[in-house]
Amino acid sequence: GAGVSQSPRYKVAKRGQDVALRCDPISGHVSLFWYQQALGQGPEFLTYFQNEAQLDKSGLPSDRFFAERPEGSVSTLKIQRTQQEDSAVYLCASSLGRDREAFFGQGTRLTVV
Amino acid sequence: DAKTTQPNSMESNEEEPVHLPCNHSTISGTDYIHWYRQLPSQGPEYVIHGLTSNVNNRMASLAIAEDRKSSTLILHRATLRDAAVYYCILRGNNNDMRFGAGTRLTVKP
Numbered sequence: 445g446a447g448v449s450q451s452p453r454y455k456v457a458k459r460g461q462d463v464a465l466r467c468d469p470i471s472g473h474v475s476l477f478w479y480q481q482a483l484g485q486g487p488e489f490l491t492y493f494q495n496e497a498q499l500d501k502s503g504l505p506s507d508r509f510f511a512e513r514p515e516g517s518v519s520t521l522k523i524q525r526t527q528q529e530d531s532a533v534y535l536c537a538s539s540l541g542r543d544r545e546a547f548f549g550q551g552t553r554l555t556v557v
Numbered sequence: 558d559a560k561t562t563q564p565n566s567m568e569s570n571e572e573e574p575v576h577l578p579c580n581h582s583t584i585s586g587t588d589y590i591h592w593y594r595q596l597p598s599q600g601p602e603y604v605i606h607g608l609t610s611n612v613n614n615r616m617a618s619l620a621i622a623e624d625r626k627s628s629t630l631i632l633h634r635a636t637l638r639d640a641a642v643y644y645c646i647l648r649g650n651n652n653d654m655r656f657g658a659g660t661r662l663t664v665k666p
Contacts, residue, residue, distance in 0.1 A: 475652055477654055479656070486642070486644065486656045486657065486658050486659050487595075487601065487656045488656070489653075489654070489655045489656070492652065492653070492654070494652065499651070499652075500651070500653070535600055535601070537600075537601075537654070539652075539654075541652065542589050542648035542649070542650075542652045542654075543589055543606075543608070543648075545591075545603035545606065546591075546593075546603060546654060547603070548600035548601045548602065549600055550599065550600050551600050
């Protein structure tokens with residue numbers, strides 16, 4: 445595709461439910477980032493992949509959050525046993541490298557009820 | 558990691574230039590300076606980036622101080638569609654890309 449695609453665009457989960465958010469980066473982009481953005485706040489870094497290697501996961505808020513990129517392209521962010529404070533927009537970005545622009549998806553809005 | 562400091566908010570009049578400052582006093586020699594903006598209800602979008610020299614593109618200009626400890630994003634003629642939160646980000650050898658609070662730009666007609 446022409447850009448970074450995220451699915452679903454909207455997700456409503458009951459508290460305690462597991463969710464999986466998908467990111468399709470731009471083809472060939474080695475770098476992939478996940479962010480969490482609460483209402484009225486800036487994007488908070490969650491984790492970063494270079495190809496299939498997860499080089500930084502220091503931003504994941506708890507062990508309920510897990511991300512993978514097994515073949516170095518599509519990535520999935522999984523949240524287990526969702527809680528109300530997980531409600532946010534989850535953004536994905538991809539890039540060829542630090543000297544190149546990064547492209548963001550439209551995000552997945554997760555609402556935990 | 559090197560961090561950036563930006564004013565929380567700025568205002569501009571439509572069709573006037575806007576200079577958005579960013580301080581990054583602990584920048585290292587290999588850190589790239591990136592600017593992104595986020596319009597309401599959208600994902601961030603790339604604006605411009607540079608290393609040492611000033612940069613121009615169709616959206617904006619980036620002026621980098623000689624000591625690289627600060628930079629300024631310049632919108633030459635602000636429009637109402639430029640109202641957004643603007644983020645200044647450093648990307649270093651670890652390819653980190655972390656956002657600060659950014660500057661909320663309001664454009665008045």
